[in-house]
Amino acid sequence: MSAVAVSVSTPEARKARRETLRQLARSKTFVAGNIIAIFWVFCAVFGYRIAPHDPLAQAFPQLIGMSGSHLFGTDQLGRDVFSRVLTGARDILLIVPAATLLGIVGGTTIGLITGYFRGFVDDAISRVVDAVLALPLIVIAVTVLVALGHSTGTLIVVIGLVFTPIVSRTVRAAVLAERQLDYVSASQLSGERAPYIMFIEILPNVMGPIIVEGTVRLGYAIFAVAGLTFLGFGVQPPSPDWALQIADNYPLLGTGTYWWTVLFPALAIVSLVVAVNLVADGLAKVLER
């Protein structure tokens, strides 16, 4: 065990961590973003219990406007829009964090390896990363989802895999800077093995940029999943997913009426992405001073 690895839990380190948390609690953007995000997580978990009607039941007259019994009206299949908005977070809030986590774990591993070893491995992986980045996420995802068929698992893996090289770039840059520091050469001289230095010693010190990148990726993942769902390659019916509601009902918009079927799920997506971005912004300001 080297001194640095132990120092993670010394009183000074704990004090520094408390200070970071205190700064976060004072950041208005961070707190506001969290409140909205937690509200939607709560809805994703308990939405089916608190919704006034069954979100899937086609039990009501079609396309009636807003009223006391249907706060947001009903859609073209006679489903209660309010209940569908309350329950619509479930699928996206399952897919998005899973995909982001996959991308962060993969990207961190590759970033640590390329940043630590550099040389040929770094060059080779960088070229592949460039190649992947030359294609928009949505094009890659559509291609793979068509080839392998739609499934939530495939969706998560595709987005996670596309995020991997992007995350690895951020991590690599942070590792390159970290590698110059004395504690790395110290443990190299004391004969520590490369995986130990990378994961036990360098990793805790680059957690800041990784966490920030993670929250930024969360925002992109929502963007991507919503877009794919809108195209018909993401969450499948009859889920009350917000993007799916919009895809189902936007053809009616041209008439100018029935706007409630689209507006409320759209506002829900907007509030979720804005919340995640507020959290990311607050974290970035505190962690990357």
Add this chain to the structure above:
Amino acid sequence: MARFLLRRFGLALITLFFLSVLVFAASQLLPGDIARNVLGPFASAHDVQQLDHQLGVDRPLYVQYLDWVSKFVRGDLGTSLEYQVSVSSLLVPSLVNSLKLAAVAFVLVVPLSIIGGVVAALRRGRLTDRVITLTGLSLTAVPEFISAIVLILIFGVLLKWLPVSAAFPIDADFGTQIDHLLLPAMALVFVLFGYIARMARTGTIDALESDYTRTAFLKGLPTPTVIRRHVLRNSLLPTIAVIATQMGYLIGGLVVIEKLFNYNGIGQRIYTAAQNKDFIMLQSGVLVIGLVYLTATLIADILYSLLNPRIRYAGVE
């Protein structure tokens, strides 16, 4: 300079090679037999074999790959499985359409976001700055189909100023085409504005805080001159780089926007090819998109080096 260009070009070629391998590998993921997919479950085994042979998919993978790439380089993108005509005869007009849409979006977004970013930087920390930065951040984060629907509702349905479909008549004059392209282009502008403005803001702030700007102020130059001659020149460099990287997003955004506005561009082509499992069209279309992106970043790098003597003379590294 020549060495720099050569190196940059070489890197782009290597990336393109990796990209073509990736695209080829992805199309191999397609389940089952291509000919079986095309002919349906009731075709005889003999017919399937014959079509496999005709398509060349019964050959070893590396032969298929080399065949595909060498034809691609010569401009032969294969025959569409769905339409039975050459892929290029479908892709090229779509690409032209998409470039038109992208051009309208760029003409709008580049000046808008640079002005927005520079103004935010000059008013740093004040209300103007917060409004521009927060608006940019929120617009960027909102999926493009949502901003597009809001735009359609406001300008197409409520005010009836602009057509809600991007598909203009074939013989439409320039003005009519622009009319039809404005709404979809604005949806793309919404997403891109935040990125470019943020970059322009950061670049301007860096330049404002630099020693040479302080010197310029101290020697008594009027503020507009300092901004024009010393700040802007330096702050726009990183902005150019970020504009090029947004090309990648732009094409992805086109898939959604073109579908929403029913516009016959390359995004719509890729989407229909994916839906119809027209893998030859998909394969070539995706490689074309990568090619467009790499060309754009290459041009941006060259522009960047032309504007930045440090890179031009330092050459390699």
